[in-house]
Amino acid sequence: MVISMQPAKHQPKHFWQKIIGVIAKISFVCAAMGVVLTLIYAAEVTEEYKAAMGAITFIGFAIGVVLSAMSNASLPNLKPDQ
Numbered sequence: 001m002v003i004s005m006q007p008a009k010h011q012p013k014h015f016w017q018k019i020i021g022v023i024a025k026i027s028f029v030c031a032a033m034g035v036v037l038t039l040i041y042a043a044e045v046t047e048e049y050k051a052a053m054g055a056i057t058f059i060g061f062a063i064g065v066v067l068s069a070m071s072n073a074s075l076p077n078l079k080p081d082q
Helices: 017-039 047-070
Strands: none
Touching: 017 047
């Protein structure tokens, strides 16, 4: 018995995937702004503030990576045929 496998039909991005993509881009912009602000104020603040600014920048970048992966995911239609 031969089983022919057809590739999954992927639908266009869902509404929430588009929204998540926008939020991911905003998160990347905020992370970039965090890098710039950290470099500008590095000489004027204490080590604790530098660490906090670096941590916030890293979190913003990490959130952007995760949300970008979610928004670019190709979700197949798993509903059974009628």
